Amino acid sequence: MSARKRVGVLISGRGSNLSALIDACNKPNYPAEIVLVISNRQDVPGLKIALKSGIPMMVVDHKKYADRETFQVDLDAALRHANVDLICNAGFMRLLTEKFVEDWRDRQLNIHPSLLPAFKGLHTHERALEAGVKLSGCTAHFVRTEMDAGPIIAQAAVPVLPGDSADDLAKRVLEAEHKLYPLALKLVASGEASVKKEQVVFKNRQTVHGPYIAPWFD
Ligand code: GAR
Numbered sequence: 001m002s003a004r005k006r007v008g009v010l011i012s013g014r015g016s017n018l019s020a021l022i023d024a025c026n027k028p029n030y031p032a033e034i035v036l037v038i039s040n041r042q043d044v045p046g047l048k049i050a051l052k053s054g055i056p057m058m059v060v061d062h063k064k065y066a067d068r069e070t071f072q073v074d075l076d077a078a079l080r081h082a083n084v085d086l087i088c089n090a091g092f093m094r095l096l097t098e099k100f101v102e103d104w105r106d107r108q109l110n111i112h113p114s115l116l117p118a119f120k121g122l123h124t125h126e127r128a129l130e131a132g133v134k135l136s137g138c139t140a141h142f143v144r145t146e147m148d149a150g151p152i153i154a155q156a157a158v159p160v161l162p163g164d165s166a167d168d169l170a171k172r173v174l175e176a177e178h179k180l181y182p183l184a185l186k187l188v189a190s191g192e193a194s195v196k197k198e199q200v201v202f203k204n205r206q207t208v209h210g211p212y213i214a215p216w217f218d
Contacts, residue, residue: 001039002031002113002145004030004031004032004033004189005031005032005033005085005086005189006032006033006035006082006083006084006085006086007021007032007033007034007081007084007085007086007087007088007185007189008034008035008036008037008038008078008079008084008086008087008088008090009021009034009036009037009038009050009087009088009089009090010038010039010040010075010087010090010092010132011037011038011039011044011046011047011090011091011092011164011170011205012040012041012044012046012091012093012094013041013044013045013046013091013093014044014045014046014090014091014147015044015045015046015047015048015049015050015090015091016040016091016174016177017064017090017096017111017176017178017181018034018037018046018049018050018090018091018176019035019049019178020150020178020179020181021035021068021088021181021182021185022049022053022055022176022184023182024182024185024186026156029093030182030186030189031186031189031190032086032185032186032189034055035056035082035084036055036056036057036058036078036079036082036084036119037050037055037056037057037058038057038058038059038060038075038078038079038132039057040059040060040061040071040092040093040094041059041061042059042061046090046091047059048104052060056082058074058078059127060074060078067140068094068095068096068097069097069099070186071094072096072097072100072143073081075100075104076100080091081206084190085189086107086108086109086185086189087104087107087109087143088108088109088110088111088181088185089095089108089109089110089111089136089143090111090181094111094144094152095147097145098145100118100155100181101143101144101145102145103151105141105142105144106142106194107197108142108143109140109142109143109153109181109184109185109188110140110142110143111136111139111140111152111171111177111180111181111184112124112139112148113125113136113137113138113146113170113173113174113177114136114138114173115135115136115138115155116139116141116152116155117149117156118131118149119131119136120147120149121147121148121150123155123158123166123171125166125167125169125170126166128160128169129166129169130167131174133160134159134160135157135159135160135212136157136160136169136171136173137155137156137157137173137176137177138154138156138176138177138180139152139155139156140152140154140155140180140181140183140184140185141153142195142200145186151198152200153187153188153193153208154177154180154183154184154187154199154208155180155208155209156177156179156180156196156207156209157176157209158172158173158176159172160178160214172207183208185210187202191203192204193203
């Protein structure tokens, strides 16, 4: 197997997707390893997950910087110092500058808890319920400057059930995220997925989707 891709994971909080990525990276033949976890917030649970797994971690606290540019100079320097090949945003809740996004173009992934391009941004599940959608889900995509946008690597759909609260839906979507994100990273790290004309194409398959819930028409 060729050398595993070195991954830096950016977090802001709970770190459950980080945990799913760590588990995947611990499997034999997985084409990536996490070499650094960076949080923009102190004392978040995700940092404890990194610590427990023995992965180097650091805090780059955005509040200590005068602006986004200087914050991201340090973020970039830390990632380069760790020789990172790929970045995974895992619940990283800071908007990135155009320079940072362009410097890491097609090498930075994000997971978002909706079927993009629907429901970008915050309060995703509340808005999905309000809109009355019957399917929701999650999307793994390459990062572009527009928030929660960029070439889609893979998506998984889950049903919205009658009486769901936003928390019920978030929980169901999160379970799918934990399967989808490791799959998306695997596809990118192995070279199976790449970007051509702002679309993700695959070497050996047509497309990638998680569970699909077929409607019935009787
Ligand atoms: C996840 O649901 C992720 O999709 C979402 O934040 C949560 C982080 O949870 N990300 C976004 O909304 C990005 N726009 P985690 O810290 O437990 O992985």
